Amino acid sequence: MEGNEVLRRSLLALSRSERLKRTVATLPVSSSVVARYVPGEATEDAVRAASELVSQGLTASLDYLGEDTLDRTQADAAVDAYVDVLKALAAAGLTPQAEVSVKLSAVGQALPGDGDRIAVDNARRICQAAAAAGTTVTLDMEDHTTTDSTLDILGRLRQDFPDTGAVLQSYLRRTEGDCRDLAYPGSRVRLCKGAYNEPASVAFQDKHEVDKAYVRGLRILMEGKGYPMVASHDPRLIALAARLAQDFGRAAGDFEYQMLYGIRPNEQQRLADEGHTVRVYMPYGVEWYGYLMRRLAERPANVAFFVRSLLSKR
Numbered sequence: 001m002e003g004n005e006v007l008r009r010s011l012l013a014l015s016r017s018e019r020l021k022r023t024v025a026t027l028p029v030s031s032s033v034v035a036r037y038v039p040g041e042a043t044e045d046a047v048r049a050a051s052e053l054v055s056q057g058l059t060a061s062l063d064y065l066g067e068d069t070l071d072r073t074q075a076d077a078a079v080d081a082y083v084d085v086l087k088a089l090a091a092a093g094l095t096p097q098a099e100v101s102v103k104l105s106a107v108g109q110a111l112p113g114d115g116d117r118i119a120v121d122n123a124r125r126i127c128q129a130a131a132a133a134g135t136t137v138t139l140d141m142e143d144h145t146t147t148d149s150t151l152d153i154l155g156r157l158r159q160d161f162p163d164t165g166a167v168l169q170s171y172l173r174r175t176e177g178d179c180r181d182l183a184y185p186g187s188r189v190r191l192c193k194g195a196y197n198e199p200a201s202v203a204f205q206d207k208h209e210v211d212k213a214y215v216r217g218l219r220i221l222m223e224g225k226g227y228p229m230v231a232s233h234d235p236r237l238i239a240l241a242a243r244l245a246q247d248f249g250r251a252a253g254d255f256e257y258q259m260l261y262g263i264r265p266n267e268q269q270r271l272a273d274e275g276h277t278v279r280v281y282m283p284y285g286v287e288w289y290g291y292l293m294r295r296l297a298e299r300p301a302n303v304a305f306f307v308r309s310l311l312s313k314r
């Protein structure tokens with residue numbers, strides 16, 4: 001394994017370390033390393049950042065940070081936070097440009113016993129609030145042990161809220177099939193590479209294999225009847241998406257690009273200026289640890305910067 005790959009896997013393993021989390025989580029969200037990726041902790045911070053994006057011609061998907069929740073009260077609090085932010089977005093005139101992204105593990109999927117039922121009920125409450133606010137929900141995809149449950153819950157939510165978005169990860173060997181299953185009219189599908197530490201039995205390990213799988217999945221989505229959401233910062237994949245869209249007769253509004261808050265902002269603006277829909281995924285809240293570690297794992301060059309900010313705090 002290359003050095004970078006070892007570092008990537010270590011960071012992903014650490015993204016689930018409670019011990020390191022306790023040390024790192026003492027960093028204020030305003031510290032430069034966190035603030036690059038997370039605009040703030042409160043609903044107002046998220047609404048302000050969304051408003052800035054919308055004024056620049058971009059759209060947004062807000063993620064109230066939190067995952068792997070093992071506490072029912074915390075799961076319910078996450079739902080309240082979503083309901084709150086959806087009301088605030090509507091009041092600020094930011095819907096439908098701003099929607100929300102939800103991790104089912106933050107709203108109960110990981111709870112022992114009837115986690116799936118709790119997650120469905122909670123996700124349904126968020127979908128209802130989004131519909132009332134005039135916008136949509138996308139269900140993030142987490143590690144492969146949750147894929148079946150998440151797709152099952154997606155199907156149930158889509159019965160009442162057909163515009164609920166799905167996420168598929170090209171590193172999973174199963175994803176080509178899932179792209180085919182989800183390429184039907186009205187189906188919003190975000191395709192990303194995938195951000196978790198996954199075993200070779202279920203996921204491609206080689207970056208080029210993951211990229212090639214992304215191309216295969218994107219072709220299926222672009223050729224299909226759904227609404228593809230191209231979630232990547234990879235210049236080659238962004239260029240390829242434009243070509244595929246042209247090949248399959250899709251105009252600018254028939255698919256969208258998605259990137260993460262703080263990553264390649266100039267490219268986000270360039271695509272929006274060309275007339276494309278560009279959605280910026282914007283996490284906010286206090287539970288930024290797991291999110292930050294996954295972003296660092298994608299870009300080991302950021303790690304030195306991160307360690308310096310930790311040390312300078314002491």
Ligand SMILES: Cc1cc2nc3c(=O)[nH]c(=O)nc-3n(C[C@H](O)[C@H](O)[C@H](O)COP(=O)(O)OP(=O)(O)OC[C@H]3O[C@@H](n4cnc5c(N)ncnc54)[C@H](O)[C@@H]3O)c2cc1C
Pocket residue numbers: 139140141142167169190192193194195196231232233234235258259260263264279280281294295296298299302
């Ligand atoms: C909108 C959106 C939603 C997502 N939702 C999910 C999800 O639900 N589930 C999931 O598993 N994953 C999700 N991801 C993460 C995704 O799976 C990848 O881990 C991540 O996007 C990096 O892959 P990439 O396609 O940008 O390509 P990469 O090959 O990783 O990166 C391409 C280029 O982008 C830039 N770049 C990428 N990452 C960073 C970074 N952290 N810091 C600085 N520059 C960077 C660099 O210039 C890099 O060379 C999402 C990504 C996006 C954009």
